Amino acid sequence: MKPIIIATNNLGKFDQVVNLLTALKVMTNQFLNLADLNLVNDKEETGTMLDRAKQKALNCLERLGQENLSQYLCLVANDTGTRLPSLNIETEESKKIASQILSGKLLKPGDQICYVYTYAFILLPSQKILTTQVEIPFTYLGNPQKLTLAEGQNTMSQVKAIPGQNIPHSQIPNEVEINYRLQFLRDKLTPIVSEINSSVIPIFS
Known part of the structure; x- marks a missing residue:
């Protein structure tokens, strides 16, 4: 069974992609991140979110x-952007906008935060590229604890929730x-x- 490479060293992003692909019944149970392969992605991506996701995948x-x-x-590589409907702001610079949100400069509790997720898949060994993009809405809960961004931690998950809920995203069950x-x-x-699975060669005993 061949593994799928997820082009990140961020364990949160890695687990998220693994869980999504597993839920969609991709035909492997082996997943590797950049650290597993002793690879470092030190190139800075530019352009749109789609451009950035492709660049991450191609660099890998x-x-x-x-x-x-x-x-x-x-x-597979992914890139995340942020859209703030109440301010008519959309940006590829998710870390920068997250810092501003956490500092209390942009949003008030109850405002919507939309995350734009872009995925780039490269099938191997054919190197065919498949991409997709989707927007997922969340609600800003506020930041009374004055949290700040920390490397390797998804701080924003502690200050946002699924719309209609008031439980921080970081505290909900993984299945939910x-x-x-x-x-x-x-x-x-x-x-x-489905296209990934169609490339899997069945093994007959």
Whole structure:
């Protein structure tokens, strides 16, 4: 069974993608991140969210080397942007806007935060690229604890909630979190997972 490479060193993002693909019944139970492969993505991505996701995936592909591609099922990279409907703001700079939100400069409790998730898949060894993008809404709860961004931590998950709830996103059960995302992602990702699965060669005993 060939593994899927998820082009990130962020364990939160890694687990999120693994959970989504597993829920959609991708035909592997092996997933690797950049650290598992001793790879470092030190190139800065530019352009739109779609551009950035593609660049992350292609940078990983370049570091793998052509001779190694047949060992893997595919690789996937994602990029996240932020849209604030109340302020008519949309940006690819999610970390920068998150810092401003946490500082209390932009939103008040109850305002909507929309995250735009972009995924780029490269099927291997064919190197066919498949992409998709979807927007998922959340509600800002406020930041009474004066939390700030910390490297490797998803601080924003502690100050946002699924619309209609007041439980921080970081505290909801994993199954609830994945099912909420799948409400928006299932139709987008299912055709891609089907194409990934169609490339799996069945093993007959």
